[in-house]
Amino acid sequence: MAAKKQYLLVKQAEDYARAVIAGKIVACKWIRLACKRHLADKRASRKRDYPYKFDPALAEKVAKFLQLLPHTKGKWASKRQTIKLEPWQLFAVCVPFGWIRKKDRTRRYRTITVFVPRKNGKSIIGGGLGLYMFSADGEFGAEIYSGATTEKQAWEVFRPAKLMAERTPPLREHFGIDVNASSMIRMEDGSRFEPVIGKPGDGSSPSCAIVDEYHEHNDSTLFDTMETGMGAREQPLMLVITTAGSSIGGPCHQLIRDCERMLEGSIQRDDLWAMLYTIDEGDDWTSEEVLKKANPNYGVSISGDFLEARQREAMQSTAKQATFRTKHLNQWVGAKEAWMNMIKWQQQPERKTLSELEGRRCIIGLDLASKIDVAATLLLFPPAEGDPNWHLHGRYYLPEARVLEHVDSNSSRYMEFNALGLMSLTDGEVIDYEVIKDDLREFAGRFDLEQVAYDPWQATQLAQEMEAEGLTMVEVRQTVQNISEPMKELEKLVLEKKLAHGNCPVLTWMASNVVAKIDAKDNIYPNKERADNKIDGIVGAIMAISRAIRTEKEDEYVDTSFIGLL
Incomplete structure (x- = not known):
């Protein structure tokens, strides 16, 4: 045999x-x-x-x-x-x-x-x-x-x-x-x-x-x-x-x-x-074990000494940390000088659907940016009784001609977002604001829409028209004074695992594109490395959060100036 x-x-x-x-x-x-x-x-x-x-x-x-x-x-x-x-x-x-x-x-x-x-x-x-x-x-x-x-x-x-x-x-x-x-x-x-x-x-x-x-x-x-x-x-x-x-x-x-x-x-x-080949959630990226876990050819085509040296550099320099963790530990850490911790971003609680959120208090952040580029409407639902999480839903808009003519490198990505039902491609060369207004009317009917935050630079006429229909439109100019605190609050919600964003591919991509511009007073402002790295959804979310935290502070304020007269 x-x-x-x-x-x-x-x-x-x-x-x-x-x-x-x-x-x-x-x-x-x-x-x-x-x-x-x-x-x-x-x-x-x-x-x-x-x-x-x-x-x-x-x-x-x-x-x-x-x-x-x-x-x-x-x-x-x-x-x-x-x-x-x-x-x-x-x-x-x-x-x-x-x-x-x-x-x-x-x-x-x-x-x-x-x-x-x-x-x-x-x-x-x-x-x-x-x-x-x-x-x-x-x-x-x-x-x-x-x-x-x-x-x-x-x-x-x-x-x-x-x-x-x-x-x-x-x-x-x-x-x-x-x-x-x-x-x-x-x-x-x-x-x-x-x-x-x-x-x-x-x-x-x-x-x-x-x-x-x-x-x-x-x-x-x-x-x-x-x-x-x-x-x-x-x-x-x-x-x-x-x-x-x-x-x-x-x-x-x-x-x-x-x-x-x-x-x-x-x-x-x-x-x-x-x-x-990467490392696990919760691993200490500064340990020696993660080098062996992520690098299967450790000690063969890549030396332990080399990896340990790069690791030490990353521990001593925030600027080198993202590169080390991306290239040698295979972690997705966002933009090269990213603001958002994208690992934490992916660990957020489960998001409720819009149907489940009907009747809930809602604040909208509207970033129109430009009629020929991406516009974003972000719906923010603050915590409610029995639900400690902040829920975030977005709708995104772009003129169809810009995609069909492949004006920028994101055209194929936009077509994928559109196929997933996450981005509306409106007819013509510029965004059809009627589509956005129709969505705002829908939201006003489904949710307890408290206010719509907008930047007057591009949205004044739309805001006036919607205000005439009974919506509360609130200017939020995109200045450091208006943006820094809510931007920090958004980051805090992510670190606390309280921002339920549903791992939306559009918003996740935009979050990874944000680079924080920090001034001498520790104020921060969202920026991007290049024009094609869109961040409109995150800007809309920041605007909505700015109104949410402002409203909470106003509710907490009690005028005591008349107490002595009683």
Whole structure:
């Protein structure tokens, strides 16, 4: 009887998963869940009606292929050494290739997301898998694209793959690969591997798209275009390899949130594989343990000394803290000099729906900013009996022409917000204020609308018209004197976990864009790093809070000047 074939690299990968689950290897919640998911799915695959099965031979094939490739930089490249995958890499990037559909043996996973801090071997993963999909995957006329928004970023994956091919003559000869200045071609079937900036050309049909550092993308245009172009392929693959970034609510952050929800089991995505290396909520970011937890290649491609030095710098400099936590701990901390603690922002209580809030006291902050840009109406519901939380709902407006004509880099994002029902695209070149007025009338009928705060710079005529209809319109000029205290109050509510904002993608994105301008008297004012970083929703919320706290102070005031006359 023939001995059972041993798949030693797959065994290393699964030993890693078991060690993570047993607590022998320090890892965050998401990695533990990913390991449990694989092993649980293997047990489930024994059932006849389970649609997938794991073929270790396919995973082993990918792992062996990658380990035949040479290093392209660093001490290993200087010694002409070939790649030796670490157990985490075997599990993260090779094991998903072993999962197939029982009915046709095509790949189960169509999107592989590897979320890992800098210097943890991303070029090996991206370049190596790109070469595999180009040459050894068995796809006739394969099209592999290393996609990015800039030429430099597109080459971050393609350059290592090109060097690997150039330094491996047997690979070129066996698969008939021609290496050109900016592409690789297989003449036998016309397969190609090349970097792409922006969208691939018309007629492109990617069999594999590699998106490196997705956090740098302002919108999901490239991702969506690649994915749409894969329709004719039998088993295409989208590979996303990225660190965290500063754009909370951007397409990368939304993808990572989908991965988290999938791992938690709140959404079902059988075609999504995700390995998310970061730290856990409540971890002390200044401890040594978090360095090992977030960086799986700790002591291999990134030294402990290097990480500890960066950590010490971050502990001594607030300016360097956000960069360290983003790039080396994979935490989303908002804008590069962000005002809002975005980790705390995501930990707020559950928000009541507008239907549940009907009849409640309500204050509106109206930020019209400009007729050709984003406008925001923020509904603030202060605490009520039995409910200590402040509830925040927003409606956002933009002229449709601005989106259709792609006037700024956020156009695709705005279309996504509109599809989710979070942003109204009004007809024409400028915002139709009638849409906003209709919404104000609706709110006045549904809630105990106490007042509407507005900045007279853009809204005087609208305010006069609504006041004539019986709404209480209150000027709140956007000066430091008017904005500083409520802005601090908004931050305080977040830190106290009392601001129920429902994780609205629009408001979350805007909150991450806010940079605090601080003067010598410790007054603060909301600002942004560039014009495309919209903050209108947060400005509207601050205006509403300014009236809420002003009203509370007025209610607490008691005039005692006549007491002596009694």
